[in-house]
Amino acid sequence: MPLLRELKFAFPGSSVAGIGDPGRLTAPQITGVTDPGYNNVERNLNVEQIARALLRANGAARIAAELRVEWNSRLKTAAGRADYRQKLISLNPRLSEHPAEIDRTLRHELAHLLAQFRAGRRRILPHGEEWREACRDLGIKGERRCHNLPFPVRRYVARFVYRCPNCRQEFPRVRRVRRAVACLACCRAHNGGEFDARFRLRLLSSSGGL
Numbered sequence: 001m002p003l004l005r006e007l008k009f010a011f012p013g014s015s016v017a018g019i020g021d022p023g024r025l026t027a028p029q030i031t032g033v034t035d036p037g038y039n040n041v042e043r044n045l046n047v048e049q050i051a052r053a054l055l056r057a058n059g060a061a062r063i064a065a066e067l068r069v070e071w072n073s074r075l076k077t078a079a080g081r082a083d084y085r086q087k088l089i090s091l092n093p094r095l096s097e098h099p100a101e102i103d104r105t106l107r108h109e110l111a112h113l114l115a116q117f118r119a120g121r122r123r124i125l126p127h128g129e130e131w132r133e134a135c136r137d138l139g140i141k142g143e144r145r146c147h148n149l150p151f152p153v154r155r156y157v158a159r160f161v162y163r164c165p166n167c168r169q170e171f172p173r174v175r176r177v178r179r180a181v182a183c184l185a186c187c188r189a190h191n192g193g194e195f196d197a198r199f200r201l202r203l204l205s206s207s208g209g210l
């Protein structure tokens with residue numbers, strides 16, 4: 001059963017719209033759909049369209065079509081998350097308690113993708129000059145790496161993506177995993193829940209710029 005069948009809230013309109021800007025999130029209604037590929041996750045097609053238009057307006061049409069935006073209730077303290085490799089933005093469903101923050105959070109996370117797109121293979125700092133420039137282009141000049149929300153939030157950027165060699169589940173991590181860590185689901189299914197080196201997570205990708 002979807003956690004968010006439908007979210008309804010009004011976004012405050014905004015006059016701050018740049019050239020080629022498809023507009024702030026002003027739609028009175030956001031509907032989520034369950035993405036069968038994920039648990040506790042709903043894609044948000046309405047927000048996704050706006051986000052894609054923002055990327056296209058900023059010369060990133062090539063990744064715009066791949067972009068997905070989801071509500072992810074597994075985000076506990078983070079308002080949002082950007083994963084460049086998967087072209088995925090995750091938003092905390094608790095943002096629905098603070099509708100005015102959704103648009104800004106979306107743009108903050110989009111700026112991570114835009115900055116990395118422009119940088120190509122070059123490594124960039126998560127909140128460095130490239131990101132700040134992308135923020136300006138996305139209409140949130142002066143955005144800070146974290147802004148205060150009424151609930152404690154922390155944004156994080158998954159710089160390391162690990163994958164189980166068996167079930168191929170991916171495990172995004174902020175930090176490099178130093179210990180030997182195996183996929184719990186596979187260890188449970190095939191080894192009574194004990195550590196099994198066959199299911200040890202493997203580093204799929206890492207980036208300083210996500």
Ligand SMILES: [Zn+2]
Nearest residue numbers: 108127145155
């Ligand atoms: Zn950030």
Ligand SMILES: [Zn+2]
Nearest residue numbers: 164167183186
């Ligand atoms: Zn597994």
